[in-house]
Amino acid sequence: MYVPAHFNESRPEVLQDLIKQHPFGMLVTHGASGLDANHIPFELNPQQGELGVLTAHVARANPVWQDVASGDEVLVVFRAADAYISPNWYPSKQEFHKQVPTWNYMVVHAYGRISIRDDERFVRGVVARLTRTHEATQPTPWKMTDGPKDYIDTQLKAIVGLEIEITRLIGKSKLSQNREVRDLRSAGEALKAQGDSVIGDAMLACANTKSA
Template identity: 75%
Template sequence: MYVPAHFNESRKDVLHTLIAQNPFGSLITNGKSGLDANHIPLELAADEGDLGVLHGHVARSNPLWQDVANGDEVLVIFRAGDAYISPTWYPSKHEAHKQVPTWNYIVVHAHGRITIRDDEKYVRGVVARLTRTHEATQAVPWKMGDAPKEYIDTMLKAIVGLQIDITRLTGKSKLGQNKEARDIQGAAEALKALDNRIGDAMLECAAQKQG
C-alpha cells in the first residue's frame, strides 16, 4: 500500500483499536488456486505475539482452508470508513478555485502467517468470543447455550478455524492532512451533515492542525 508520510499511522495501539472497532476483514490469500479474497469477521487477540493474533473461521465447504498451507503469508484488510470529498466543501476553493475531488479513508493492513485450526475446541472458543463481543449491544444477548447442544455441535462441525499471527501492521489515515485546517474542517462539517463517520476523524485532524 502506498502511504505518504503525512497519511501514515504506525501506532500499534491505534491500529489495534481500529481493527477491534472494524472487525470485518478482507482476507487475501495466494494458495494453490491463486489469489483469493474472503470476507470474514475476525477477533483480535492484541496480547498474543508481538503484534497480535487474529482468530476466525470459514465454512468447511469453503476451499480456502485446503488451498493454503500452514505458514503461508496472507493479508487482511480492515476498512474503518471512507468518503468522497467534494472540492466545494473547501473554503479555499471559493477563493482560488484550485481544488479537485478526492476520497478520504482509514484502513489497516495486517500481514501475517496463517494456520488452519481444524479442531472443535478452538472453533467453539472463537465462535463463543465473537458472539459475546457482537451480541453485547443487544437488549437480550444471544449465547450459544440458547440453542440445543446437538444443533450447536452440528453447526461447529461445519466450520474450520483460522489463526493469523500478525507479522506487520500498516495503517493509512487519509483525512486531508495535506490541506489547510479550514479546508479539513469544511469537508468534515459537510460529512457530519451527511452522517458519515469520517467527518469526526477529520474534525480531530483539523483541531490538531490548528494546534
C-alpha cells in the same frame, strides 16, 4: 499500499483499535489456486504475539482452508470508513479555484502467518468469543447454550478455524491532512452534515490537532 508520510498511521494501539471497532475484514490469500479474497469477521487478541493474533472461522465447504497451508503469509484488510470529498467544501477553492475532488478513508493492512485450526475446541472458542463480543449490546444476548447441544455440535463441525499471527501492520488515514486547516475543518463539517460522521469526526480531530 501507497502511504505518503502525511497519511501514515503507524501507532500499533491505534491500528489495533480500528480492527476492534471494524472487525469485518477481507482475507487475501495466494494459495494453490491463485489469488483469493474472503470476507470474514475477525476477533483480535492484542496481547498475543508481538502485534496481536487474529482468529476467525470459515465454512468447511469454503476451499480457502485447504488452498493455503499453515505458515503461509496472508493479508487481512480492515476498513473503518470512506467518503467522497467535494472541492466545493474547501473555502480556498472559492478564492483560488485550484482544488480537485478526492476520496478519504481509514484502513489497516494486517500481514501475518496463517494456521489452519481444524479442531473442535479451537472452533468452539472462536465462535463463543465472537458471539460474546457482538451479542453484548443485545437486550438478551444469545449464547451457544441457548441451542440444543446436538444442533450446536453439528454446526461447529461445519466450520474450520483460522488463526493469524500478525507480523506487520500498515495503517493509512487519508483525511486531507495535506490541506489548510480551514479546508480540513469545512470538509469535515460538510461530511457530518450529510451523515458521514466517522470520516467527518476524524477530519475535524485532525483540524484541531493541526491548529493546536
